[in-house]
Amino acid sequence: MSPSPQVQALFERALLAQRRRRACALGRVTFLIDRVAEDMAERLSAVRRTFDVVVDLGTPTDAVRRAILAGGAVERIVAAAPTIVAREEQTPLVLADEERLPFRDASLDVVVSGLALQFVNDLPGALVQIRRALKPDGLFLAALIGGDTLTELRQAFAAAEAEIEGGVSPRVAPFADVRTMGALMQRTGFALPVTDVDHVCVRYDSPLRLMQDLRRMGATNVLAERRRGVLRRQTLKRLIEIYAERFADPDGRVRASFDIIWLSGWAPHESQPQPLRPGSARMRLAEALGTRELSAGEKPNEKPQ
Numbered sequence: 001m002s003p004s005p006q007v008q009a010l011f012e013r014a015l016l017a018q019r020r021r022r023a024c025a026l027g028r029v030t031f032l033i034d035r036v037a038e039d040m041a042e043r044l045s046a047v048r049r050t051f052d053v054v055v056d057l058g059t060p061t062d063a064v065r066r067a068i069l070a071g072g073a074v075e076r077i078v079a080a081a082p083t084i085v086a087r088e089e090q091t092p093l094v095l096a097d098e099e100r101l102p103f104r105d106a107s108l109d110v111v112v113s114g115l116a117l118q119f120v121n122d123l124p125g126a127l128v129q130i131r132r133a134l135k136p137d138g139l140f141l142a143a144l145i146g147g148d149t150l151t152e153l154r155q156a157f158a159a160a161e162a163e164i165e166g167g168v169s170p171r172v173a174p175f176a177d178v179r180t181m182g183a184l185m186q187r188t189g190f191a192l193p194v195t196d197v198d199h200v201c202v203r204y205d206s207p208l209r210l211m212q213d214l215r216r217m218g219a220t221n222v223l224a225e226r227r228r229g230v231l232r233r234q235t236l237k238r239l240i241e242i243y244a245e246r247f248a249d250p251d252g253r254v255r256a257s258f259d260i261i262w263l264s265g266w267a268p269h270e271s272q273p274q275p276l277r278p279g280s281a282r283m284r285l286a287e288a289l290g291t292r293e294l295s296a297g298e299k300p301n302e303k304p305q
Contacts, residue, residue, distance in 0.1 A: 009121050009224050011173070013097070016119050016222045017083045020060055023218035030061060032217070032258060035200070036114045036143045037063035041071040043141060043264070044112070049073070051109040051139075055080050056091075057130070058098045058116030060218060065091050068112070098126050103133040106267075110134075113142040115260075118175065119222065127188040137269035140190065145219075146175040147197055147259030152247040153210065160239035169227035178261050190265025191272050198260040203253040207243040210256045 023029075041064075054077045056065050065077050080096040096102050098113075098120050111130050120126045130140055154172040161168050176184075178197045185193035204210045214220050248254045266272060 011119050011121055011222050012224050019220055019222060020218035023216050026216050029213045029216040030063060033061050033063045033115055036260060037067040040064050040112060040114060041067035044068060045071045045073045053108060054110040054112060055108050057111055057113040059114040060116060064112060064114040101129045101133055105132045106135045108133050108135060108138055110139045115143060115145060117142055118144040118146060124184060124188055131189050131267055134267035136267050137271060138267040140265050142263045143260050146261035147177050148257050149175050149259045151257055152243060152255060156239050156243040159242045160235050164235045164238050170223050170225055171221055173223055181261050181263055185263055185265050191268040193265040196262050200258040200260060202256045204256060205253060207240050207254055
């Protein structure tokens with residue numbers, strides 16, 4: 001299934017792959033993906049089921065796969081990624097773009113994804129494909145960047161550019177919040193969807209250290225509408241000043257926010273809890289609440305006739 005032709009490309013996916021290869025060459029900064037991997041393995045083990053095959057979709061390192069295999073909840077795990085960045089592990093690899101999955105309908109037990117889906121142009125389409133690829137009662141579990149991630153950097157960039165260059169360009173990608181993602185899980189057909197958010201605050205000596213970390217995460221700007229020119233030295237200098245003025249702690253270190261949104265849902269199956277049919281309740285709401293039900297047109301203080 002291909003992305004809908006009506007979906008405008010927000011991200012340059014080829015550039016994203018290039019940035020990830022560069023991050024690998026520079027030496028990855030992995031504290032976020034390592035945090036996700038540990039949490040992913042814990043959440044999967046809490047399901048208390050053993051799964052035959054798990055597909056790890058798009059995760060930029062092997063951290064999630066290593067953590068899940070160490071947890072012992074799965075028999076086999078397959079990596080699915082659009083490009084080969086670096087491979088020291090023996091995990092089977094399927095070349096697959098998150099927007100065009102090659103898997104048959106109802107063929108997978110579990111799909112997991114760590115910090116990859118925030119760069120998908122057609123996220124609803126990708127979620128529909130994932131749900132279709134799952135076997136009935138198959139599990140989808142993912143973590144992606146969202147919410148107020150890098151709000152400090154976004155605000156500092158906007159203020160510096162407006163002041164120095166007289167305009168603002170997109171420097172930090174827009175991110176969906178947890179409520180939007182919860183609604184999207186329902187809309188794309190997942191049963192029993194659950195969403196939550198992990199707020200992470202990281203402190204740096206300077207905004208430059210943050211920007212260096214983003215470069216080594218492969219998470220620098222890949223927006224299609226980004227400004228192509230080199231960042232002016234004067235703008236960068238003012239950005240650093242504004243960031244320190246607004247987001248520094250008393251010790252001089254600056255804060256950077258990361259919101260990790262967690263998604264989980266199941267491919268529908270008849271064994272799952274189902275909502276009751278309208279009118280099938282065995283007890284009236286007033287009886288359950290220990291109060292009296294008013295008839296049509298009756299005012300609250302009127303005595304029944």
